[in-house]
Amino acid sequence: MPRPDLRGRVAARHAELEAIGRLRRLRTIEPQAGMLRARDGRTLVAFCDNDYLGLSHHPKVVEAARRALEGGTFGGRSAHLIDGHHPRHAELEDAFADWQDRPRALLFGSGYLANLGVVQGLLARGDLCVQDKLNHACLLDGARLSGATLRRYPHADVGAAARQLDGAPDAAAMLVTDGVFSMDGDLAPLPELAALARDEHALLYVDDAHGGGVLGPQGRGSAAALGLAASDTPLQLFTLGKAFGSYGGVVVGEADLIDALLQQARSYLFTIALPPACAAAAVAALEIIRGGEGDALRVRLDAHIQQFRRGLAERGLPDSGSATAIQPLLLGADARAIAVANALEARGFLVVAIRPPTVPEGAARLRITLSAQHSASQIDALLDALAEAWRAHPEPSRVD
Numbered sequence: 001m002p003r004p005d006l007r008g009r010v011a012a013r014h015a016e017l018e019a020i021g022r023l024r025r026l027r028t029i030e031p032q033a034g035m036l037r038a039r040d041g042r043t044l045v046a047f048c049d050n051d052y053l054g055l056s057h058h059p060k061v062v063e064a065a066r067r068a069l070e071g072g073t074f075g076g077r078s079a080h081l082i083d084g085h086h087p088r089h090a091e092l093e094d095a096f097a098d099w100q101d102r103p104r105a106l107l108f109g110s111g112y113l114a115n116l117g118v119v120q121g122l123l124a125r126g127d128l129c130v131q132d133k134l135n136h137a138c139l140l141d142g143a144r145l146s147g148a149t150l151r152r153y154p155h156a157d158v159g160a161a162a163r164q165l166d167g168a169p170d171a172a173a174m175l176v177t178d179g180v181f182s183m184d185g186d187l188a189p190l191p192e193l194a195a196l197a198r199d200e201h202a203l204l205y206v207d208d209a210h211g212g213g214v215l216g217p218q219g220r221g222s223a224a225a226l227g228l229a230a231s232d233t234p235l236q237l238f239t240l241g242k243a244f245g246s247y248g249g250v251v252v253g254e255a256d257l258i259d260a261l262l263q264q265a266r267s268y269l270f271t272i273a274l275p276p277a278c279a280a281a282a283v284a285a286l287e288i289i290r291g292g293e294g295d296a297l298r299v300r301l302d303a304h305i306q307q308f309r310r311g312l313a314e315r316g317l318p319d320s321g322s323a324t325a326i327q328p329l330l331l332g333a334d335a336r337a338i339a340v341a342n343a344l345e346a347r348g349f350l351v352v353a354i355r356p357p358t359v360p361e362g363a364a365r366l367r368i369t370l371s372a373q374h375s376a377s378q379i380d381a382l383l384d385a386l387a388e389a390w391r392a393h394p395e396p397s398r399v400d
């Protein structure tokens, strides 16, 4: 048989995606003041990014990055264990460990790299990795990289997770969940999962990419918001690219586990350290998040979430039940999600339609995200535009 031709396969896949309307298109967007974005010569109000507190453009965060450049070096130059571990990196790790009241923290190049590293670094072939079906893609990729057996339980179904752990009582096991689910905005049942992990002698790992900075006292995240003790969460991830307005990923937890990652996580060992300016910006962001200004930003964000959900109810629009800054509007078919997103764009709002494979088949949606930096009038205007687009693009009637 002739060897399959990769270019031919690429062309066929492209044609297939085009035929089903799933080609993704890259568009350049220029950030402007606050939540404004310029795209194709138009100014839009963004309701789709992860800058929940507006810290990506906070003067103190930007100034910290600028100050870090005064030494005259930008790049990370080498891996942490060669000569890349910079004082700004060490300060960041100490600040995160202190904020979370945990012994140690380890900085990775991104949240994605951190998740690959945690799961691969601690698990091996023959071990068991039990994960929520709606976990972020990089957690699944980490399990693949580790060679461990991956079992995925239906979303938030603690009983199903228990059965999966029970099914392999002799395997070393990690129980892995998002703290806040990235496409749905709901919180994981962390108290129940922590109790299960304890009973089953499994290690609980919480990816709090969307809870860190935003939820709980001092913005300490989902686990703190749900009242979990430090001993319940031996390892947690906080990403620096969302509420922290920077870039990178920090794993916080027990000293021995953190050291094991430093020794064994391939995505830690074999990559260049983050530019120190990113770490300096994140340290400045953490100072804001821990302090009174962070409290004020979280109060503002919460008020926006309440306003948005009240506005949905007043306009007869469905409320997903999410109490976080991530407010999905489920639309079902891809075409409907795209039509509603386009209608919003015509009204001056940037809300990107999220389609499979990012979300399950038939669960295309708008992933509307709120920020402390929106104004009340921007949110009201979005709600009015949503109500109009929702009516203009009704769910197609079924023909079965």
Ligand SMILES: *Cc1c(COP(=O)(O)O)cnc(C)c1O
Pocket (backbone or CB within 6 Å): 110, 111, 112, 113, 115, 136, 138, 178, 182, 207, 209, 210, 239, 240, 241, 248, 249
């Ligand atoms: C965004 C995200 C990541 C990846 O973090 P990056 O820093 O963007 O690589 C990991 N987990 C979850 C749940 C996320 O939403």
